Amino acid sequence: MRVVSLVPSLTEAVARTVPDALAGVTDWCTHPAGLGAVRVGGTKNPDVGRIVSLAPDLVIANEEENRAVDLAALRAAGAEVLLTEVRDVPQAFRELARVLDACGAAARPRWLDEAERTWSALPAPETRTTAVVPIWRRPWMVLGRDTFAGDVLARLGVDHVHAAHPERYPRVPLEELRAAAPDVVVLPDEPYRFTADDGPEAFPGLACALVSGRHLTWYGPSLAEAPRVLGEALRAARPRPARARSARRR
Template identity: 80%
Template sequence: MRVVSLVPSLTEAIAVTLPGALVGATDWCSRPADLDVVRIGGTKNPRVERIAALAPDLVVANEEENRPADLDALRAAGIEVLVTRVRNLPQAFPELARVLAACGAPGPPRWLDEAEAAWSAPPVPAPRRSAVVPIWRRPWMVLGRDTFAGDVLARLGVGHRYAHHPERYPRIPVEELRAAAPDLVVLPDEPYRFTADDGPEAFPGLPCALVSGRHLTWYGPSLAEAPRVLGEALRAALR
């Protein structure tokens, strides 16, 4: 089986489960650290001709991360494309199992069982803390409705102010974000790389949690440790 992945989290999931199956991945696929495959461009601008030259049996993609036009071009080239849809945590586990089975895995890997077990506790009935969750600046964009990361945070007891916004990733002026008066600001290190010197200064007087974007937004092996890693970061910010 020859597989090309257009999604960083799926790249990691396939690589650790089926070593050798991946022949291509995007420039943003950073895990595993020693991944040695052909790079085929970005998630939003994959090089279709380079993918086709790899003669993959399957390309795995995501309805949010990848553009329909690129996926249609791959199909037109005679390449099978599997598209995932993950808007909340419960959807992640069967979608991961589906991808891995399509790539040739004989059954769910151990890490997937561990990830399900890590999230087996029921979600918090009503989030105890409120947050705004920027994912970009210049312009400022935040988590809105119906997002995987928003569901992850809710299950850790943190609701976000724009969970019911009409848009999934609305552009909100930073003045409005501050005026929303959240209990904390959650700043992931991707897709925008917020750091201690780039992000918190925009929210004076508000606790800021710098968190791993991989643990907040990726569905893959990182899910097994995400509750602990994220929980520690959120608690530290609220002390």
């Protein structure tokens, strides 16, 4: 089995389970370190010709991460493309199992079972916290409706302000983000690399949590430790006391 992965999350999952299957990966596939597969460009601008030259049995992609035009070009060139959709945590586990099976995994990997148990065992949050979650600046963009990262946060007791926005990743003026007065501003280090010196200064007077983008947005082996890693980062931000509301999980 020869696989080209166009999704960093799925690359990590395949590498942990059937590493010999990976023939090509994107420039953004950083986990695990030391991948020996051929680099085929970015997630949004893959080199279709290079991918085809690798003669893959399967190209794995994601409807959000990759462009439809590139996937159409791969199919037109004769490549089989497995397209995934991941909008929440349970769907992530289903899609991971489907991808690994298609990539020739002999059995369901232990890490996947452990990750699913970790999320299933999460206690219902005692309180809820409101958040604004920027994913880009210049212009400012935030999590909107129906996103995997939004579902991850909701299961940890964090409700992002723009969850009902008609767009999935809306552009929102900074003044409007500040005016929302959330309990915490969640700043991941990808896709935009927010840091202590680049992001928090835009939200004076608001608690800011710098979090791992891999644990917030990736659906792969990182899911097993995501609740702990994200929880620690959120607690370190020391947000104002959460507003009293139902502790019901999504």
